Amino acid sequence: MITLKLAVRNGTQHPATSMSERRLSGGLHGLGLLLCLLTSGACEARQQSASVPFALAPVAASASLRPEESRMWMVVGERRFVVILSDNVTGHAFAKILPLTLDMAELNGNEKHADLQNALPAYASRMEMISNGDLLLYGSKTLVVFYKAFTSPYSYSNVGRVANPDGLAHALGEHGVRVQFLKCK
Incomplete structure (x- = not known):
């Protein structure tokens, strides 16, 4: 359990940051980075052996993706x-x-972007800010991969990132x- 200490400075409360607390914070940041890399590495390891944070719409708890289903490959050239x-x-x-190959314009x-053969369930909302790497659905059939960040007045359904x-x-x-687009197994 981590206890946050508050120090009073100039009449306002500020988090106290001792050397051990800064070390703990840095260690937690490093641990988070390591977990992210391990997750990506596990996906890559499974993919090589086979030779080859979004929640806008409500979903039933039993319908959650299993960890091995939450990742996929997007292959562009090499x-x-x-x-x-x-x-x-x-x-x-x-x-x-999946698997799916699309010629994207x-x-x-x-x-x-490319149109899918069949419509997917869509729960579009205005994104305001699109990020590099967003994989979104426009309407119910148009898959879009964004490669630059910008503001947008349009509504999309989240597919992934x-x-x-x-x-x-x-x-x-x-x-x-x-x-x-390939399954990561």
Whole structure:
């Protein structure tokens, strides 16, 4: 159990930060980073042996994704990106249609998009801020991969997010591109 001490300075309360508390905070930050890397590594290890934080819509507790189902690969040319699927009905439905290969068209210098063969459950909401690596559904059939951050007045349903989008814009390029979405097993 961590106890937060408060120190009074100039009549206001501030968290006391002793050397041991700063070490603990740094250690917790490092532990979180390590867990993120291990999660991505586990996905990669399973994928090699086989040779090859979103919740906008309400979901029944029994419908939650199992850890092995919450990750997938997005392959663009020679680059592979781990995608963390959203734990909502849209993310669940997308996971069920994998593997999937799409020829995605360029739009606005910030996204690639393609229409899916069948509609997915959509619970769209206004995003306001789109981030590099967001995997979203526009309407009920258009899958969109964003590779630049910007503000948006449009509504989307969350599908997932690229865990580490470094190099995503370069991999996707300036024109249309073929993208594979694969189960991470």
